[in-house]
Amino acid sequence: MHVLVINAGSSSLKYEYIDTDTRKTLCSGLADRIGLPGSSLVHRVYTEAGTTEQISQKNFPDHTAAMQEAVTLLTRGQHPVVHHPEAVKAIGHRVVHGGEAYTHTVLINDAVKADIRRLSPLVPLHNPANLQGIAVAEAFFPQARHIAVFDTAFHQTMPARAYRYAIPNELYEKQGIRSFGFHGISHAYVSREAAHHLGNPGARIITLHLGNGCSMAAVQNGRSIDTSMGLGALDGLIMGTRSGQLDPTVIFYLTETLGYKPGQVRHLLNKESGLKGLSGFSDMREVHRAADAGEKEARLALDMYAYRIKKFIGAYIAAMNGVDALVFTAGVGENDAAMRAQICSDLDFFGIRLDRTRNEQKSSELREIQISGALPLLVVPTREELAIAVETARLITDHDENP
Numbered sequence: 001m002h003v004l005v006i007n008a009g010s011s012s013l014k015y016e017y018i019d020t021d022t023r024k025t026l027c028s029g030l031a032d033r034i035g036l037p038g039s040s041l042v043h044r045v046y047t048e049a050g051t052t053e054q055i056s057q058k059n060f061p062d063h064t065a066a067m068q069e070a071v072t073l074l075t076r077g078q079h080p081v082v083h084h085p086e087a088v089k090a091i092g093h094r095v096v097h098g099g100e101a102y103t104h105t106v107l108i109n110d111a112v113k114a115d116i117r118r119l120s121p122l123v124p125l126h127n128p129a130n131l132q133g134i135a136v137a138e139a140f141f142p143q144a145r146h147i148a149v150f151d152t153a154f155h156q157t158m159p160a161r162a163y164r165y166a167i168p169n170e171l172y173e174k175q176g177i178r179s180f181g182f183h184g185i186s187h188a189y190v191s192r193e194a195a196h197h198l199g200n201p202g203a204r205i206i207t208l209h210l211g212n213g214c215s216m217a218a219v220q221n222g223r224s225i226d227t228s229m230g231l232g233a234l235d236g237l238i239m240g241t242r243s244g245q246l247d248p249t250v251i252f253y254l255t256e257t258l259g260y261k262p263g264q265v266r267h268l269l270n271k272e273s274g275l276k277g278l279s280g281f282s283d284m285r286e287v288h289r290a291a292d293a294g295e296k297e298a299r300l301a302l303d304m305y306a307y308r309i310k311k312f313i314g315a316y317i318a319a320m321n322g323v324d325a326l327v328f329t330a331g332v333g334e335n336d337a338a339m340r341a342q343i344c345s346d347l348d349f350f351g352i353r354l355d356r357t358r359n360e361q362k363s364s365e366l367r368e369i370q371i372s373g374a375l376p377l378l379v380v381p382t383r384e385e386l387a388i389a390v391e392t393a394r395l396i397t398d399h400d401e402n403p
């Protein structure tokens, strides 16, 4: 089946057109800086002959304008991939928050959209953008079936002892306040690839998704049993611009003593914190450059980032009474050998011992980076879009076979 996958962010729109039978991406695109000056769309088409790239430097005032351009390039670009928008029959959308109701992929209808909207305050950077992506795609592809694949769904297997907060019961029972966890599409995909590689479906795996947003998961028997994000996508690890875990007292102090408004606190913790708050840079490559140039704040940011991750590794080894593999994925996890080395340093008590040469090698395939005989340390490139496409195709096939 051919599936168009849409991953809408607050100021970006990513898409991939995937053949789920061959697992091949036929074309992909990224529009960024939507609504800002200097927006652009990079559209790539992959053929037997190689990759062609078309860059559109137009200004995209909103996601609709970016999608319009994507449709134009898909149908009438230098290498059209579909001949008419009507040829697109299946569209898979990444939706970040699905709450407790969505443990699986679903066909999008008005009730599903209302639920995604209701959860928006919990993930202000994500669900509103996802809804916009759905609206725009529905307008351009009214004949297609639109499917939501949720970042929260994989973590719905967590036991109550992991997902509950120690606050009065009625806040869970009546208001639904609990931990959900995110990046589930990625944690599920890379843990499955790792278990397959190890030949052990029951493996205890710790997955480290280190991108702009960062989270870890403890996966046992293919099920998430704990994860570092919570009610929203702010808890846990230090991220590009998000704080990760902190004592809630910080929030009371900001609002009650320093006079911050709730919206200012939300902005501070989502957009001005993390690596950016510590070093001035949200992009890990720039933090490294600054640290290498001797900037102490950047060095401390790297130390804090790695230290936080080490503590979660320890926690998840305890949660699973052991571990069979660690899996690094996403932008930092896949590409940043120096950070992987810092995270793995001084964890030999757990059998974690990195091989320097293997760690430095670059590849777009799954690979092992531990010294021989040590705990498997894997780098597994995440393919969230492929995972969304496969889920979308599966749901549509199920529907058609059992209408």
Ligand SMILES: Nc1ncnc2c1ncn2[C@@H]1O[C@H](COP(=O)(O)OP(=O)(O)O)[C@@H](O)[C@H]1O
Residues within 6 Å of the ligand: 210, 211, 212, 213, 240, 282, 283, 284, 285, 286, 330, 331, 332, 335, 336, 337
């Ligand atoms: N070679 C690299 N070395 C270090 N960090 C990298 C490298 N390539 C990408 N990154 C980092 O990966 C992060 C983005 O990860 P990515 O998974 O693409 O994010 P997103 O959450 O937007 O999908 C950025 O902090 C970027 O600096």
Ligand SMILES: CC(=O)OP(=O)(O)O
Residues within 6 Å of the ligand: 096, 126, 151, 182, 183, 211, 212, 213, 214, 233
């Ligand atoms: C949930 C989340 O943090 O997603 P992203 O990494 O795409 O921002």
Ligand SMILES: [Mg+2]
Residues within 6 Å of the ligand: 211, 212, 330
């Ligand atoms: Mg990502």
